[in-house]
Amino acid sequence: MDTIVLSVFVFSLNCCFSCKLLRKTCTLPPIFCSAELQSPGNVLPNFLTLIISLCMLPFFLFESLILNVFHRPGVNRAYRTPQLPWATLRMEMGAKEKNQELYKPYTNGIIAKEPPSSLQQEILELRGSANGLRSEPEFEMADIFYFCRRGVESIVDDEVTKRFSAQELESWNLLTRSNYNFRHISLRLTVLWGLGILIRYGVLLPLRVTLAVTGICLLLVLTTLVAFLPNAELRSYLSEKVHLMCYRICVRALTAIITYHNSENKPKNGGICVANHTTPIDVIILANDGCYSLVGQVHGGLMGMVQRAMVKSSSHIWFERSEVKDRHLVAKRLGDHVADKTKQPILVFPEGTCINNTSVMMFKKGSFEIGCTVYPVAIKYDPRFGDAFWNSSKFGMVSYLLRMMSSWAIVCSVWYLPPMNREEGEDAVQFANRVKAAIAAQGGLVDLIWDGGLKRAKVKDVFKEEQQKLYSKVLVGDSEDQMEDKCSEDGTAEGDESSKDPTEGQ
Amino acid sequence: MGSSSSSTERIPDAQELMQETGFSAAHLVRLYERFEFLDKDDRGELRLDDFEAVSELAMNPIGDRIIGAFFSPGRETVDFPSFVRILAHFRPTDTNRTRNGRNGAQPEPANSRTSKLKFAFQLYDQDRDGKVSREELLQVLRMMLEMQVTEEQLQSIAERAIQEADLDRDDAISFDEFKKSLEKVDIEHKMSVRFLE
Numbered sequence: 001m002d003t004i005v006l007s008v009f010v011f012s013l014n015c016c017f018s019c020k021l022l023r024k025t026c027t028l029p030p031i032f033c034s035a036e037l038q039s040p041g042n043v044l045p046n047f048l049t050l051i052i053s054l055c056m057l058p059f060f061l062f063e064s065l066i067l068n069v070f071h072r073p074g075v076n077r078a079y080r081t082p083q084l085p086w087a088t089l090r091m092e093m094g095a096k097e098k099n100q101e102l103y104k105p106y107t108n109g110i111i112a113k114e115p116p117s118s119l120q121q122e123i124l125e126l127r128g129s130a131n132g133l134r135s136e137p138e139f140e141m142a143d144i145f146y147f148c149r150r151g152v153e154s155i156v157d158d159e160v161t162k163r164f165s166a167q168e169l170e171s172w173n174l175l176t177r178s179n180y181n182f183r184h185i186s187l188r189l190t191v192l193w194g195l196g197i198l199i200r201y202g203v204l205l206p207l208r209v210t211l212a213v214t215g216i217c218l219l220l221v222l223t224t225l226v227a228f229l230p231n232a233e234l235r236s237y238l239s240e241k242v243h244l245m246c247y248r249i250c251v252r253a254l255t256a257i258i259t260y261h262n263s264e265n266k267p268k269n270g271g272i273c274v275a276n277h278t279t280p281i282d283v284i285i286l287a288n289d290g291c292y293s294l295v296g297q298v299h300g301g302l303m304g305m306v307q308r309a310m311v312k313s314s315s316h317i318w319f320e321r322s323e324v325k326d327r328h329l330v331a332k333r334l335g336d337h338v339a340d341k342t343k344q345p346i347l348v349f350p351e352g353t354c355i356n357n358t359s360v361m362m363f364k365k366g367s368f369e370i371g372c373t374v375y376p377v378a379i380k381y382d383p384r385f386g387d388a389f390w391n392s393s394k395f396g397m398v399s400y401l402l403r404m405m406s407s408w409a410i411v412c413s414v415w416y417l418p419p420m421n422r423e424e425g426e427d428a429v430q431f432a433n434r435v436k437a438a439i440a441a442q443g444g445l446v447d448l449i450w451d452g453g454l455k456r457a458k459v460k461d462v463f464k465e466e467q468q469k470l471y472s473k474v475l476v477g478d479s480e481d482q483m484e485d486k487c488s489e490d491g492t493a494e495g496d497e498s499s500k501d502p503t504e505g506q
Numbered sequence: 507m508g509s510s511s512s513s514t515e516r517i518p519d520a521q522e523l524m525q526e527t528g529f530s531a532a533h534l535v536r537l538y539e540r541f542e543f544l545d546k547d548d549r550g551e552l553r554l555d556d557f558e559a560v561s562e563l564a565m566n567p568i569g570d571r572i573i574g575a576f577f578s579p580g581r582e583t584v585d586f587p588s589f590v591r592i593l594a595h596f597r598p599t600d601t602n603r604t605r606n607g608r609n610g611a612q613p614e615p616a617n618s619r620t621s622k623l624k625f626a627f628q629l630y631d632q633d634r635d636g637k638v639s640r641e642e643l644l645q646v647l648r649m650m651l652e653m654q655v656t657e658e659q660l661q662s663i664a665e666r667a668i669q670e671a672d673l674d675r676d677d678a679i680s681f682d683e684f685k686k687s688l689e690k691v692d693i694e695h696k697m698s699v700r701f702l703e
Contacts (some may be wrong), residue, residue: 140692151572154562463565472654
């Protein structure tokens with residue numbers, strides 16, 4: 001349907017220009033022609049626009065055809081390995097000649113980390129190798145080795161900082177955006193890759209930018225138009241269609257090939273949809289398949305205009321910068337929204353910041369305190385076609401979007417997970433962790449307890465105190481256990497009393 | 507092993523470093539990548555705040571001491587050779603070295619048992635006078651335990667530790683006494699970081 005609208009739009013543009021052109025050649029009274037049209041210099045730009053728009057039309061049809069074809073499951077797999085067989089063979093042969101390793105075994109890191117045993121276990125092991133059967137807890141000079149080794153391990157490879165930069169790929173292929181990890185195998189391959197760059201930047205990028213601009217313009221215009229309708233039902237129906245159409249155009253602008261799994265679990269009204277956050281494009285990818293209410297800060301400029309336009313025809317929740325800090329206000333507004341069953345589900349990214357799609361970091365508990373049904377969604381991008389992660393410290397929004405639009409394609413999978421509710425006796429944090437584990441398991445991501453806010457802030461002292469507490473238990477805590485044993489030995493009556501107390505306490 | 511010398515070209519004095527530290531070319535390249543990653547401003551050297559950005563290190567009770575070990579006395583930056591030389595201490599000990607074959611001419615390898623012990627000793631001995639005094643021991647204990655124990659408990663722990671290890675009764679632990687008290691500890695394993703191939 002959107003192809004039709006787009007085609008009509010472009011066709012009408014063409015008509016306008018061709019009319020202007022026709023008027024020039026016919027002999028019409030001068031009042032119908034504006035003065036500027038009479039100068040010959042204007043014919044060329046008009047022709048150019050006409051030709052470009054005529055060319056774009058088949059491009060739109062072509063793209064929609066391609067995308068429809070590739071949405072069929074069988075073909076999707078074929079598209080995923082489009083490396084020319086010839087090129088692969090050549091690379092392998094070249095690697096054998098030079099005796100190099102072509103496929104680096106995928107290393108999760110530089111060092112092999114031992115399976116995490118507790119601090120207590122490790123230190124006792126350390127001591128156990130020193131003295132035979134000393135059970136008295138005391139400080140040993142050797143204890144420092146444990147902390148020392150952990151410290152050096154984290155200098156060489158730690159779990160957190162590498163999540164805030166783009167994921168490293170095992171091998172370089174012709175679809176890679178950059179020449180990172182590039183090995184010069186042969187001239188032909190390099191030329192082919194260079195040709196790829198030309199196509200991406202010279203052909204695909206301008207067409208996509210035009211599409212994106214068209215999409216945004218349509219969104220602004222149509223949502224404003226829909227807002228004028230008096231009938232509320234018709235308005236919400238049309239606004240849904242309008243939103244979906246505009247998001248589909250934006251998806252085409254990025255050439256995003258999305259596979260939706262388990263659509264029966266799609267979020268319903270009166271719930272909250274949570275997903276892992278990799279890039280601002282996540283919103284477009286999810287909104288392509290269903291209507292959501294977005295939550296966010298009010299922006300200025302173009303974003304602000306888009307926000308205001310969207311609010312006119314459907315309800316979204318935009319916060320002023322000052323209101324963001326007020327957690328009660330935020331919770332109240334979200335709560336009111338989900339209580340109203342006619343309103344669309346809210347889309348929230350609880351991580352709070354963009355992570356590089358290899359892991360899921362701590363979920364902020366705010367959206368889990370509201371007490372409604374949570375619909376988890378896992379989004380996983382295929383890194384071979386284009387790196388979707390937005391490294392906000394390296395790229396601004398505009399340069400990020402340009403990079404996206406000059407990739408080959410953005411291939412991703414979206415899994416809708418079954419809805420979850422908070423269980424009895426579970427607090428918001430535990431619920432959030434449960435949802436996070438489910439999303440990580442489905443998307444094949446690493447489940448981390450670390451806070452995404454560590455991108456910018458330092459680690460809180462609480463963590464260091466935890467470590468100190470654990471260590472002090474090894475030194476001193478054991479003596480407390482010994483005291484308890486002594487008490488229970490003194491008399492069974494006392495033992496019964498002490499065992500009764502905890503139950504009374506509850 | 508295939509020579510990936512093209513990638514070690516970026517690293518200054520790569521061959522010497524490999525000789526000195528015993529790291530393979532592949533490991534050196536990975537460490538160089540890590541060095542560049544930690545060096546956020548592309549200065550070619552690391553400063554204190556680059557180390558402090560590593561979250562897992564910030565939560566380590568003796569994190570500051572470990573960071574301090576990378577900086578030579580008086581210097582405020584760490585360049586790549588110094589970075590690698592310190593990390594060389596944590597390479598697993600080469601088990602196929604013959605103990606008898608050591609003549610005085612060969613320098614002690616960085617990852618030998620003695621070198622690892624020396625590294626740990628220096629974490630205690632901040633003023634580098636060759637002895638760990640009671641005060642220095644208390645400082646380390648304070649870092650590892652901070653709020654969790656009282657001052658008296660700290661004092662008694664330190665007292666006991668010194669009494670056990672101090673053999674010549676000079677109220678301080680020298681390097682040899684340190685070595686002796688750790689005779690039976692499996693240092694080769696516990697003070698080593700296994701680098702992946």
